[in-house]
Amino acid sequence: MKRTKVGGKEKMSRIRDDYDNSRWRKIEDWIKGEKDPMDDAMEIRRPLDDGPDTDVQITEESLERTTQRLFKFVNRAYSLFSVCFCILLVTIMIWYITFMPTFGDGNNPVNNEVSQRYIEKGLEETGATNFVTGMILDYRAFDTFGESCVLFISTICVQILLRHDDKEKDTVVNRELTRLENDRLFEPKNDLILQKVSCVLVPIIFIFGIYIILNGHLSPGGGFSGGAVIGAGLILYLNAFGFKKTERFFTDKTFRVITLSALSFYCIAKSYSFYTGANHLESGIPLGTPGAILSSGLILPLNICVGLIVACTMYAFYALFRKGGF
Amino acid sequence: MKIFETVLLIGLILCAIACNFTKKLLPAVVVFMSYSTIMSIIWMILQSPDLAITEAAVGAGITSILFFVTLKKINGIDEEDEGRGERKDE
Numbered sequence: 001m002k003r004t005k006v007g008g009k010e011k012m013s014r015i016r017d018d019y020d021n022s023r024w025r026k027i028e029d030w031i032k033g034e035k036d037p038m039d040d041a042m043e044i045r046r047p048l049d050d051g052p053d054t055d056v057q058i059t060e061e062s063l064e065r066t067t068q069r070l071f072k073f074v075n076r077a078y079s080l081f082s083v084c085f086c087i088l089l090v091t092i093m094i095w096y097i098t099f100m101p102t103f104g105d106g107n108n109p110v111n112n113e114v115s116q117r118y119i120e121k122g123l124e125e126t127g128a129t130n131f132v133t134g135m136i137l138d139y140r141a142f143d144t145f146g147e148s149c150v151l152f153i154s155t156i157c158v159q160i161l162l163r164h165d166d167k168e169k170d171t172v173v174n175r176e177l178t179r180l181e182n183d184r185l186f187e188p189k190n191d192l193i194l195q196k197v198s199c200v201l202v203p204i205i206f207i208f209g210i211y212i213i214l215n216g217h218l219s220p221g222g223g224f225s226g227g228a229v230i231g232a233g234l235i236l237y238l239n240a241f242g243f244k245k246t247e248r249f250f251t252d253k254t255f256r257v258i259t260l261s262a263l264s265f266y267c268i269a270k271s272y273s274f275y276t277g278a279n280h281l282e283s284g285i286p287l288g289t290p291g292a293i294l295s296s297g298l299i300l301p302l303n304i305c306v307g308l309i310v311a312c313t314m315y316a317f318y319a320l321f322r323k324g325g326f
Numbered sequence: 327m328k329i330f331e332t333v334l335l336i337g338l339i340l341c342a343i344a345c346n347f348t349k350k351l352l353p354a355v356v357v358f359m360s361y362s363t364i365m366s367i368i369w370m371i372l373q374s375p376d377l378a379i380t381e382a383a384v385g386a387g388i389t390s391i392l393f394f395v396t397l398k399k400i401n402g403i404d405e406e407d408e409g410r411g412e413r414k415d416e
Contacts, residue, residue, distance in 0.1 A: 132376060212379065220375035228383035235391060314388050321395045 127287035127296035128217035136222065137299045137306075141270045147224075148266065148306055151313045152259055158317060164324030191240065198240035205233035213307040217296045223306025230307065231314025238318065250315065259312050262305040269298055331371060338364050355393045362386040 019025055101108045118135055128134035136144050212226035238246050276283040288295030341361035348354040362385030369378035 221379055222376060225376055225379040225383060228380060228388065232383050232387045235388070317388070317392060318395065321392055321399070 123290055126299065127290050128299050129290050130217055130219060130222075132220070133216045133222045133299060133303070134296070137216075137302050138297075141274075141302065144223075144302075144306060145266055145270060148263060148309045151309055152263060155259075155313050155316050155320075158320050162320045162324050194240045198236050202233050202237045202240075205236065206230060209233060209307070209311070213303050214293065214300070216303040217299045218291065218293070223303040224310055226303075227307035227310025228314060230311040231318075234311065234315040235318045238315075243319075243323065246319075255312050255316055258308050262308045266302055266305045269302065273298055327371075331368075334364055334368055334371070338368065351397055355390055355397070358393075359386050359390040362389070 118131060118139065122131050122134050123129065126134035126138040128138070209226045209228075209230035212221035212229060213223055216222035216226070234246070234250075273283055273285065275281075283297075285297040287297050290296070294300070338361065341357055341364060345354055345357045345361060348357055362381055365385065366378045366381040369375075369381055
């Protein structure tokens with residue numbers, strides 16, 4: 001009984017030793033931050049910080065003398081190789097261009113029945129006088145939906161990277177860190193020229209952006225360009241008046257609500273329209289008279305959705321870059 | 327119009343090359359901004375105004391603003407100023 005117990009203990013300890021020496025254990029330690037598995041394995045040591053030591057200087061000088069030639073050779077070879085590679089790449093690309101069909105030729109593969117149908121029946125089917133918007137938001141609406149999703153996901157990624165965590169705000173070290181990282185304290189307060197200029201410019205920029213979004217199906221432009229213009233206006237306003245004024249209407253919560261509701265509305269509306277279109281059902285969405293503001297069915301609300309998402313994304317990027325939050 | 331177009335295209339190529347060979351980061355961003363502005367005018371000439379608006383707003387506006395903020399965060403602007411001051415002192 002006793003013997004088996006001891007034997008079991010030995011076995012257990014051996015297993016534990018094996019586990020301690022195993023690679024998995026090292027990785028686990030490294031993840032937990034206890035010990036770097038490459039600490040003993042690496043031959044390179046950190047340089048000593050004991051001031052200018054003569055021995056170290058001599059060895060460094062001798063090292064430099066021996067390695068300088070090699071470094072120079074490697075540098076020269078590297079630049080020569082990169083130049084050769086660039087020239088090769090450019091020649092291959094230019095050589096390939098000669099095989100492409102000539103610009104504006106009638107027999108090009110671009111001029112197929114798809115574009116012909118867009119041009120001939122686009123106005124009739126989508127009700128948009130601007131073909132480009134009719135194509136982007138009607139025939140190929142799911143492409144634009146993917147674009148909006150990419151913008152939303154990129155904002156989330158930037159939040160993961162740059163968001164400032166204010167869970168443990170009470171500790172002294174954390175407060176000091178927030179003070180250093182928060183850009184708010186360094187921004188110029190009450191810059192009179194900027195404020196007066198932005199007082200004039202910001203409303204004009206906003207109105208221009210809204211005009212581009214609302215007239216997306218009539219004139220050049222659409223959700224993306226209008227949203228970018230509005231986002232630029234928001235950034236200008238933020239720069240002039242600081243975060244305190246923008247926090248009154250734009251916080252984390254508003255960003256979440258606006259982007260999520262816009263994305264889900266886009267998804268549901270376009271799914272419905274595609275479903276009815278594919279099954280030859282009556283969608284019940286009036287196309288209206290082409291040329292009027294309230295026309296072309298779903299394109300106007302979808303444009304507004306895309307514009308909201310883009311404007312929020314642009315502003316969120318800037319706010320996250322500046323201070324890691326909204 | 328042809329001359330104007332060629333001037334713009336030459337300016338575009340010059341900007342693209344200058345952006346690579348600028349040693350300081352702040353002028354490189356400004357050159358990149360001018361590249362975007364020229365590109366938006368070229369879009370206008372090629373009769374696609376929607377792309378011109380987007381290029382002007384995103385390329386010349388928001389991208390370069392984000393570059394400026396990043397440079398400020400990593401102290402890319404201040405260091406250059408200090409370096410210039412030291413050179414003046416010498």
